[in-house]
Amino acid sequence: MTKAETDNSNLRRRLSYVLWPALLACAIGATYAGMRADHGVIAFNVTYLALALILGLLERVMPHERTWLKNDGQMLPDLAHTILNKGAAQTIITVITFMGIADWLAPRSGGWWPAQWPLFFQTALGLVIVEMGLYWKHRLSHEWPPLWRFHAVHHSVGRLWFFNTGRFHVVDTVLALAVGMPVLLLLGAPREVLLLTSAITAFIGILTHCNVEMRCGVLDYVFNTPTLHRWHHSKKLEEGNRNYGENLMLFDLLFRTFHNPPRRPPADIGISHPMPETFLRQLQVPFTRQPL
Numbered sequence: 001m002t003k004a005e006t007d008n009s010n011l012r013r014r015l016s017y018v019l020w021p022a023l024l025a026c027a028i029g030a031t032y033a034g035m036r037a038d039h040g041v042i043a044f045n046v047t048y049l050a051l052a053l054i055l056g057l058l059e060r061v062m063p064h065e066r067t068w069l070k071n072d073g074q075m076l077p078d079l080a081h082t083i084l085n086k087g088a089a090q091t092i093i094t095v096i097t098f099m100g101i102a103d104w105l106a107p108r109s110g111g112w113w114p115a116q117w118p119l120f121f122q123t124a125l126g127l128v129i130v131e132m133g134l135y136w137k138h139r140l141s142h143e144w145p146p147l148w149r150f151h152a153v154h155h156s157v158g159r160l161w162f163f164n165t166g167r168f169h170v171v172d173t174v175l176a177l178a179v180g181m182p183v184l185l186l187l188g189a190p191r192e193v194l195l196l197t198s199a200i201t202a203f204i205g206i207l208t209h210c211n212v213e214m215r216c217g218v219l220d221y222v223f224n225t226p227t228l229h230r231w232h233h234s235k236k237l238e239e240g241n242r243n244y245g246e247n248l249m250l251f252d253l254l255f256r257t258f259h260n261p262p263r264r265p266p267a268d269i270g271i272s273h274p275m276p277e278t279f280l281r282q283l284q285v286p287f288t289r290q291p292l
């Protein structure tokens with residue numbers, strides 16, 4: 001190895017330790033700055049697109065798994081699911097419905113929500129409360145066959161990369177939205193907490209799916225990270241039916257589903273049954289008699 005190659009490899013190694021916390025902190029900071037200027041939703045969307053672009057570039061420069069750079073022929077369905085989920089379902093449900101309800105309900109909630117706390121602690125509390133619903137919804141989606149029929153669309157990919165983060169059956173997405181945020185709404189959480197909690201969920205989501213070499217060390221015991229999520233996408237059920245946390249690993253640690261052995265996660269990921277190739281057939285398949 002030449003000196004330039006050694007320097008390059010050292011730089012990538014150092015970067016792999018700082019990228020995950022640095023990108024997440026910058027994304028949250030940018031969204032927060034937008035909120036302070038009364039343009040939180042726009043700031044979140046612009047930040048999310050910028051993060052996607054950065055991760056897409058980094059995947060070319062320092063991929064975790066070179067074989068995952070190859071085209072799997074699923075870009076069109078991935079894009080269509082993403083537009084339906086992030087563009088339509090999440091905008092209608094989170095931005096219009098949930099935030100509208102929060103604006104009305106928060107001042108009338110009777111003081112259940114600790115609105116006097118600094119926003120940082122309110123958001124941390126929001127993340128833990130939302131995670132309770134998300135953990136059990138995700139775990140049931142793997143362990144209860146009727147829900148697996150929807151969730152299998154997400155797990156049917158043979159590679160992980162930033163582009164297929166939003167590849168979920170829309171029913172799967174609506175269920176996830178239904179089990180998390182409404183609890184915060186009922187407790188009287190304000191719009192800022194909803195926005196930050198949703199934004200952090202989206203940022204952690206794209207970071208866990210990206211094919212960039214990242215090492216998170218002790219953060220693996222707190223947050224859902226790329227390494228943990230690669231185990232979750234394993235074809236082997238004893239590895240895949242683990243790490244259900246969407247943002248936090250708290251409930252995986254509590255309910256003994258945390259999985260992070262000291263070796264490389266599998267590159268051969270996916271599901272053991274067939275999945276249709278096209279977007280429309282993928283939307284239909286949970287409602288058919290096809291065994292999944």
Ligand SMILES: [Zn+2]
Nearest residue numbers: 138142151232
């Ligand atoms: Zn899953």
